[in-house]
Amino acid sequence: MSARLAGADGDTRTLLGLHTRTAWFIFGLNTVVNLALVVWCGDRLSPLWLPLVGWCLVVASGAALLLVGGDPLPVWASACIALSGPLAVVLTVPAISMDTYDPHAIWMTGPVTCVLAYLCVRGRSAFGWLGLTTMIGALVVWTWRVGMGPTAGLVLAGSNFAALGMATFFAYTIRPAAESIYALRSREAQRAADEAGAAAILDVRDRRIEQLDTDARPLLQRIADGAELTTDERIECRMLEAHLRDGLRGTVLAAEPVVTAARAARLRGVEVVLLDDGAIASVDSPQARAVRATLATELDAARDGRVTARVLPTGRERLGTVVADTGTGYRRLEFGPTGEVVSVLVDDE
Incomplete structure (x- = not known):
């Protein structure tokens, strides 16, 4: 046998x-x-x-x-x-x-x-x-x-x-x-793992629904009532839309201190794009915190143009990148496996 x-x-x-x-x-x-x-x-x-x-x-x-x-x-x-x-x-x-x-x-x-x-x-x-x-x-x-x-x-x-x-x-x-x-x-x-995964997904969904209810309900209620939105309220709508988009497309990056820095940068007219393709497993991991700290610094320094931050897919040599393009200059940062900056490329036109 x-x-x-x-x-x-x-x-x-x-x-x-x-x-x-x-x-x-x-x-x-x-x-x-x-x-x-x-x-x-x-x-x-x-x-x-x-x-x-x-x-x-x-x-x-x-x-x-x-x-x-x-x-x-x-x-x-x-x-x-x-x-x-x-x-x-x-x-x-x-x-x-x-x-x-x-x-x-x-x-x-x-x-x-x-x-x-x-x-x-x-x-x-x-x-x-x-x-x-x-x-x-x-x-x-x-x-x-x-x-x-x-x-x-x-x-x-x-x-x-x-x-x-x-x-x-x-x-x-x-x-x-x-x-x-x-x-x-x-x-x-396997069944227990599937149930735990499903419970985690439901928990994330519930937290996002609760956050959406807190952030968006007042503005949505004013729109539903037919009230004329003020300039500040229109700006707030754009900020809220960008924040919700960050949470969907750049999950690991859409946390403090990036959330506050991204909002301030957008109010200054900077276009901010956050993308998460999965190389960082957890929002609370040391790599995620290190990348967010550097990204927040770059956002605080941006006065115009576009800042794109991306967590790369798993299996890549680099963990992620931040590209700041002001129209008159170009700055690219690359992150190593532990979240440290391993490469900085600056191109001033």
Whole structure:
């Protein structure tokens, strides 16, 4: 069973809790027990360092099972884990003295089978069965060579076939269920994101409606009543129209101190154009504040002509530009990724 689980976090380690402290505690406890078995049989093992190296291999394979990510488990890790059992057998049996033979010296069959069972659950059943059959094959060869007969090797570890069979069945049962769980989680996360996005859009709409009601209602009411607008009211209508246009076309730029500076510049006769093409994600970001501060300075300095500020699309080398064209001179500012001015071009005609 090697189907890849859905979702970025679709790893059976998460589903089975293999990444938790409890899993590491059980792993550590099992490691200590296995070491105790090796030490307990130490007077019947010579040289002792061979079984200790085998113990290290089993510990490393168990740790790899807990640490290595990916679903299914990467091939290289699966192959190393599958080989740990046979290698532990090959390293241990030469140290066993048949004069003082103790079945406990063949300690590795249990922990290795446990590791191989979880290897099946991690999506590498073929490697799990390869490791078990190879380990039992090595035991059969050893018992045959020392005169115990090949059947003795099967008796020592043959019962582990049932354990691995159950693990394989579990893998074919749990992995499709896990895939469904992670797919459902992904859909729920996407639905929550969509709902949050929709709520944000509605919130922006409500705030704009409230602002429009505050700013435009009095003038609209006078127009609806048929009253003759004064010169100041006509100017206010133009300022309001420009402000509303800024909010739609230059969202990130249409905030203080730019709003006040743009209004003052327009009252002086300067044409102000604000454009937002999306390179700045948030109105409250440090980049947005830095760009607005520089733009407000340019607007305060403008006495006539046209000032065009633009936030560029994402993926560009520059974050945005400000172009001030007075008719007799030209000034262009370019902003870097953090909102700082990185280029100033002045052309006085």
